[in-house]
Amino acid sequence: MINKEIPYKIYLEESEMPKSWINLRAFMKNKPAPLLNPKTFEPITLDELSNVFCTELARQELDDTSEYIEIPKEVRDFYKMYRPSPLVRAYCLEKLLDTPAKIYYKFEGNNTSGSHKLNSAIAQAYYAKEQGLKGVTTETGAGQWGTALSMACSYFGLDCKVFMVKCSYEQKPFRREVMRTYGADVTPSPSMTTEVGRKINEEFPGTTGSLGCAISEAVETASSLDGYRYALGSVLNQVLLHQSVIGLETKTALDKYDIKADIVIGCAGGGSNLGGLISPFMVEKIQGEKDYRIIAVEPASCPSLTRGKYAYDYCDTGKVCPLAKMYTLGSGYIPAATHAGGLRYHGMTSTLSELKHQGLIEATTVKQTEVFEAAQKFARIEGILPAPESAHAIKVAIDEALKCKETGEEKTIVFGLTGTGYFDMMSYQKFNDGIMKDYIPTDEELQVALSKLPKI
Amino acid sequence: MINKEIPYKIYLEESEMPKSWINLRAFMKNKPAPLLNPKTFEPITLDELSNVFCTELARQELDDTSEYIEIPKEVRDFYKMYRPSPLVRAYCLEKLLDTPAKIYYKFEGNNTSGSHKLNSAIAQAYYAKEQGLKGVTTETGAGQWGTALSMACSYFGLDCKVFMVKCSYEQKPFRREVMRTYGADVTPSPSMTTEVGRKINEEFPGTTGSLGCAISEAVETASSLDGYRYALGSVLNQVLLHQSVIGLETKTALDKYDIKADIVIGCAGGGSNLGGLISPFMVEKIQGEKDYRIIAVEPASCPSLTRGKYAYDYCDTGKVCPLAKMYTLGSGYIPAATHAGGLRYHGMTSTLSELKHQGLIEATTVKQTEVFEAAQKFARIEGILPAPESAHAIKVAIDEALKCKETGEEKTIVFGLTGTGYFDMMSYQKFNDGIMKDYIPTDEELQVALSKLPKI
Numbered sequence: 046m047i048n049k050e051i052p053y054k055i056y057l058e059e060s061e062m063p064k065s066w067i068n069l070r071a072f073m074k075n076k077p078a079p080l081l082n083p084k085t086f087e088p089i090t091l092d093e094l095s096n097v098f099c100t101e102l103a104r105q106e107l108d109d110t111s112e113y114i115e116i117p118k119e120v121r122d123f124y125k126m127y128r129p130s131p132l133v134r135a136y137c138l139e140k141l142l143d144t145p146a147k148i149y150y151k152f153e154g155n156n157t158s159g160s161h162k163l164n165s166a167i168a169q170a171y172y173a174k175e176q177g178l179k180g181v182t183t184e185t186g187a188g189q190w191g192t193a194l195s196m197a198c199s200y201f202g203l204d205c206k207v208f209m210v211k212c213s214y215e216q217k218p219f220r221r222e223v224m225r226t227y228g229a230d231v232t233p234s235p236s237m238t239t240e241v242g243r244k245i246n247e248e249f250p251g252t253t254g255s256l257g258c259a260i261s262e263a264v265e266t267a268s269s270l271d272g273y274r275y276a277l278g279s280v281l282n283q284v285l286l287h288q289s290v291i292g293l294e295t296k297t298a299l300d301k302y303d304i305k306a307d308i309v310i311g312c313a314g315g316g317s318n319l320g321g322l323i324s325p326f327m328v329e330k331i332q333g334e335k336d337y338r339i340i341a342v343e344p345a346s347c348p349s350l351t352r353g354k355y356a357y358d359y360c361d362t363g364k365v366c367p368l369a370k371m372y373t374l375g376s377g378y379i380p381a382a383t384h385a386g387g388l389r390y391h392g393m394t395s396t397l398s399e400l401k402h403q404g405l406i407e408a409t410t411v412k413q414t415e416v417f418e419a420a421q422k423f424a425r426i427e428g429i430l431p432a433p434e435s436a437h438a439i440k441v442a443i444d445e446a447l448k449c450k451e452t453g454e455e456k457t458i459v460f461g462l463t464g465t466g467y468f469d470m471m472s473y474q475k476f477n478d479g480i481m482k483d484y485i486p487t488d489e490e491l492q493v494a495l496s497k498l499p500k501i
Numbered sequence: 502m503i504n505k506e507i508p509y510k511i512y513l514e515e516s517e518m519p520k521s522w523i524n525l526r527a528f529m530k531n532k533p534a535p536l537l538n539p540k541t542f543e544p545i546t547l548d549e550l551s552n553v554f555c556t557e558l559a560r561q562e563l564d565d566t567s568e569y570i571e572i573p574k575e576v577r578d579f580y581k582m583y584r585p586s587p588l589v590r591a592y593c594l595e596k597l598l599d600t601p602a603k604i605y606y607k608f609e610g611n612n613t614s615g616s617h618k619l620n621s622a623i624a625q626a627y628y629a630k631e632q633g634l635k636g637v638t639t640e641t642g643a644g645q646w647g648t649a650l651s652m653a654c655s656y657f658g659l660d661c662k663v664f665m666v667k668c669s670y671e672q673k674p675f676r677r678e679v680m681r682t683y684g685a686d687v688t689p690s691p692s693m694t695t696e697v698g699r700k701i702n703e704e705f706p707g708t709t710g711s712l713g714c715a716i717s718e719a720v721e722t723a724s725s726l727d728g729y730r731y732a733l734g735s736v737l738n739q740v741l742l743h744q745s746v747i748g749l750e751t752k753t754a755l756d757k758y759d760i761k762a763d764i765v766i767g768c769a770g771g772g773s774n775l776g777g778l779i780s781p782f783m784v785e786k787i788q789g790e791k792d793y794r795i796i797a798v799e800p801a802s803c804p805s806l807t808r809g810k811y812a813y814d815y816c817d818t819g820k821v822c823p824l825a826k827m828y829t830l831g832s833g834y835i836p837a838a839t840h841a842g843g844l845r846y847h848g849m850t851s852t853l854s855e856l857k858h859q860g861l862i863e864a865t866t867v868k869q870t871e872v873f874e875a876a877q878k879f880a881r882i883e884g885i886l887p888a889p890e891s892a893h894a895i896k897v898a899i900d901e902a903l904k905c906k907e908t909g910e911e912k913t914i915v916f917g918l919t920g921t922g923y924f925d926m927m928s929y930q931k932f933n934d935g936i937m938k939d940y941i942p943t944d945e946e947l948q949v950a951l952s953k954l955p956k957i
């Protein structure tokens with residue numbers, strides 16, 4: 046296959062689509078630390094976790110030994126409706142940058158949720174249906190996860206209750222209608238409908254919310270309703286497992302054309318996209334077969350991997366969820382209302398945190414104005430209007446390609462283009478009008494939230 | 502290839518993508534009547550038309566003898582960024598309807614313009630660039646064409662001025678920002694910046710506009726600026742030519758799996774999608790090789806093919822464009838402000854009009870509430886949130902599939918899913934809230950506009 050001409054878009058055949066997810070943790074020599082029960086601080090058990098999540102998902106959450114887990118046929122059939130996603134060669138961007146680098150992006154935006162989130166949503170809805178549940182509750186930041194779960198629930202005939210981070214709810218008025226079209230209930234968070242929501246509203250009047258708050262509200266609601274469980278779109282091990290379909294397809298497409306990636310880049314909020322994208326690459330890196338530079342890109346306003354502490358912390362603001370050992374800014378940290386709602390999470394999935402801790406991945410931060418500059422450049426030349434979250438990866442991919450221009454190196458750069466920005470036009474408007482600002486927390490600000498980390 | 506399993510989505514290889522457009526008119530025994538000069542009522546000449554359009558596009562407009570016209574390499578390269586579009590087997594919809602029919606849809610929504618419009622926009626921008634123009638002006642109804650042309654102009658470094666039908670401008674506030682992100686100017690139409698706009702505003706105070714008005718404004722603006730020409734996203738012969746890429750890909754994909762379509766369905770506003778979709782099928786039908794039922798679906802509020810008159814009429818409200826012989830409701834007809842802005846055109850491309858006149862295509866109307874019902878059903882089971890325009894075709898495809906259920910016939914239904922509804926959420930909201938109304942003009946209302954047809 047060497048020297049075969051690389052098409053603009055590499056689509057796999059249905060027969061080449063993954064039949065199993067890959068469980069990155071199973072390949073790690075030093076595993077991520079176990080989740081802890083928020084009341085006892087002891088490692089959480091399957092029984093305890095099954096009160097929060099569907100039983101099968103709780104099992105996946107705790108499984109750090111099965112290397113591959115079969116994708117149920119019903120999920121694979123749904124995947125066929127919008128996958129395989131294309132691996133795109135950014136010929137036009139390369140030309141614009143005049144770089145010898147070869148740039149590829151795995152584009153996950155060609156589905157109505159607008160992002161990669163559907164990959165895990167459909168799996169979670171499937172297991173909920175299998176267990177005979179009535180419905181699920183969840184949180185959503187940018188709205189992509191909420192849309193994805195609404196779609197998945199409507200497909201399987203499940204009820205879906207979504208708590209949407211207030212700043213996104215206000216910035217993205219039409220997101221609610223998409224979810225409603227799929228039959229979901231949407232509540233801005235923090236709300237007055239849950240105990241934890243009322244408490245947060247009282248403590249921080251006028252707060253624009255955070256993923257951490259919304260998670261607590263969704264968990265509380267699920268536990269108060271019969272036949273409901275909670276579903277989460279990022280951070281969890283199960284989500285990284287499901288999202289490994291991104292990396293597996295990417296790797297298969299590259300291998301098909303004998304392409305070896307040098308750098309793999311992804312935006313990182315809770316870590317769902319990056320964790321999924323890098324899974325098969327990281328396995329090769331761990332096993333010493335091939336080397337890859339892997340870069341997590343965070344917003345400067347919410348820099349968990351780069352400026353957080355590697356410690357046990359609550360996954361949610363309300364402290365109702367299990368604790369995870371992760372890079373965290375503190376579960377009480379509420380980031381500035383930037384325009385990448387999907388990256389406003391105080392922590393980072395434990396797997397990526399442990400990999401960062403081991404020096405197997407790098408992390409960097411970018412400011413939102415430079416992110417939107419990169420987004421506009423990309424939109425104009427590659428035709429795709431990216432989500433602000435995704436544009437974090439674009440920014441760093443461009444930077445790396447420009448470094449190659451300086452050094453003359455023909456590196457192969459692969460990045461995850463997680464979604465589209467059609468519901469982010471208020472943010473683009475601010476950028477177009479030149480009134481977008483950057484937010485970088487001071488060390489003192491970070492110290493406040495970090496000082497409240499649980500003592501474990 | 503017989504009995505080969507049909508994948509959910511059929512993607513052609515790059516090498517299978519069309520290298521030439523097909524010019525349906527060249528195959529017609531009775532050609533559509535020629536365009537007329539609006540001042541002399543004589544057939545318009547290449548020189549005259551070249552004052553309005555780029556010269557090469559004017560040539561294509563008048564060419565009814567070349568059966569195939571090569572797609573320039575630059576355009577084919579751009580096509581590779583978002584094409585081939587998938588031909589999707591609607592397995593889930595079939596199952597939901599419990600029909601023996603086999604339903605396929607050609608999905609043109611996987612690009613940032615959100616629709617098929619980009620197919621012609623990039624061609625028109627290319628020829629404008631080749632001619633050394635500074636920019637182009639245009640109109641947009643639903644906003645899809647304006648977005649498409651903005652994208653195409655930004656790619657080739659051309660200026661783009663867009664007149665957007667006022668009702669869409671108001672219903673779709675974020676469309677403007679997408680166009681602006683691509684560097685375009687957007688003005689709601691009728692505006693006060695053109696003579697024709699001021700006149701229409703005076704005559705119909707508070708009008709929500711129409712494609713016909715916006716066209717006049719764009720033409721006037723182009724002719725008043727040096728180095729500008731006008732670009733139009735539908736109705737024209739050149740647009741049908743470029744849009745034939747939809748039909749050619751569809752036909753190639755079907756042929757690859759030995760599938761013979763029985764019914765081909767498309768929504769029809771100006772006719773760009775339907776004309777492009779049916780081109781290669783209609784050629785076979787004209788040549789007596791194969792038979793197809795071809796159905797144009799119109800909104801009940803703007804029923805040109807079904808309730809209009811087949812006569813020469815102006816293509817625009819301001820009467821500055823050439824006249825075409827077509828099914829028309831009269832260029833003064835301003836349809837109700839329904840939620841399918843892209844279908845609110847008083848006429849129908851002359852090629853489809855002539856084919857209808859010859860009995861080679863059928864036409865039907867549907868009401869917007871039943872269109873949104875079909876859209877919601879489709880979104881929930883096939884995962885794609887359709888544009889209201891596209892959902893007109895979905896409605897009729899479902900109806901035909903249900904007829905097959907009654908008769909037990911295993912017909913193959915192919916329809917054009919022209920785009921996505923991400924910028925139509927205000928319309929979906931009205932539907933979700935149960936406050937959407939239907940508009941059907943009375944015979945008397947239609948008679949008023951028809952009585953003003955030019956006497957030719």
